[in-house]
Amino acid sequence: MQGGKARKVRKSGYHNQKKLFGIGMLYLLPAFVFLGVFLFYPMFKTLYFSFFEVGGNGQVGEFVGWDHYIELTKSEEFRKSMKGTFLFVLYTVPAEIIIAFFLAVLASEKLKGIGFFRTIFASTMGVSVAAGATIFLFLFHPSLGVLNNILGMFGIDGVEWLTSSDWALFSVAMTTVWMHLGINFIILLGGIQNVPDELYESADMDGAGYWSKLFKITIPLTSPVIFFVTIIALIGAFQTFGQIDILTSGGPAGATNIIVYSIYQEAFQYGNFGFASAQAIILFLIILVVTIIQFKYGEKKVHYQ
């Protein structure tokens, strides 16, 4: 008698669980459909394409195995593109975070009218890639541009910002740093403001100066946020496209042909979908490795409250 009851309960529990699972799936269905069609499927398809010869309208040709990847290791152009990509990361990520942190420290002061400055510092978040790059295209203009005019006032010869292969990547990086300051600033400011006031008050009582408070309280306590911003900035740098397309189109002589631009060119201008897919897989792997390394080693140095 009692056994029968227990079985009944267990059975209804099982039914309940099945029902819950169904309900859960129902709520997740839209996400599954859209992620499936536009993320999971294309990710596997990219991997598949990378082992085939694929033409410009998607017709899959012969199986080539690892040929595309082998070709990548030999390609002078791709080596240049990878070098450019890593240099670009080096030019942008540290500068973005240091400048944004400096601005966030400044804007965390409790002063009159600080809200105005915060809004100005965040403003580049509302600047689109196309608009921002277009403004800099004008600023970089060899004869009409403000930058060369200012240099001229000091008697310095104008710089070929976008037309010299020594400068172009740096100029694109400068534009990128400017465009990313807004979002990094906002996130870092939030982190700094979350540091409890009492810590500063007790430091004041101990007679700590501005710099010692900055290095002993502000920076260690905001390290999780700095860590978060670094990941976002790194991933963003690897995905750069719009400013390259507007400022340099990958030139001069491939100096700014960094990875996403290289994928775009290979696929949509030369029509080599297979070869471009192999590059896309490399991009995926780079981001995967960078993120894993950061979580493995970066997180240890991060101070959580």
Add this chain to the structure above:
Amino acid sequence: MIRKFLMYTLLILSALVLFFPILYAISASFMQPKEIYAGELFPSSISFDAYKEVFDSIPLLHYLMVSFIMSFMVMVGQLVISSLSAFAFSFIKFKGRDLIFFLFLSTMLIPWEATIIPNFLTILNLSWINTYQGLSFPFFALPFGIFLLRQHFLTIPQELWESAQMDGCSRFKFLIRFVIPLSKSSLSALGIYGFLTTWNQYLWPLLVTNDDTVRTVQIGLKMLIANESSSSWNMVMAAVVAILLPTLLLLFFGIKHIREGLTAGALKG
């Protein structure tokens, strides 16, 4: 006192340097071509000629409308899908929930750019080139949005759901009547974020549009630069200002929401 003076000096200097490109774009948009040639910093008189010219020569209003519709569609799509998913991850205790959540989270590792080739082919095969569906559907499911909302939904006490259940409230009603109104700050942060990032999109609209039907402002601007000679920089800057205005205004009015929403996500993550 000296410290205050120093702080204000640094703040003003930083603001000037940082805002200079935008200020200069505004200034140049009011100039005459000869002032551009002379490399002036300020126009001698405010002239709206460049604006008239640019609105006459390209369908800028149409581009702005397309961008607006596309961004609005993505924003609504993201809010609906993220809310539904986040609700499942916080208020429905089903088996395998954590595993599926982990699967969703791990998709944040996939750079969207790595999937553009098959995605382009999907849109091509569906004959969705030059359509709003083609522009917006690929961005409807945003794992970051699901994560952000789940973090917020988890702060709503489960007891609220239990008592609502006793009053005969269905799950869906509970989501609409309680969870959504209680999560306004996160929802508006996500909404503004989604709108801004879609408005600013560049690579995808470049790929899936090839005529003016659904051309976005960003691509319209690229076309303008490609077609105009350097003498019409005042016109180009007028177009830039027209494009910047909506997003800058949205940012200035929505900045508080974004800050609260985004930093909450960053800190809890």
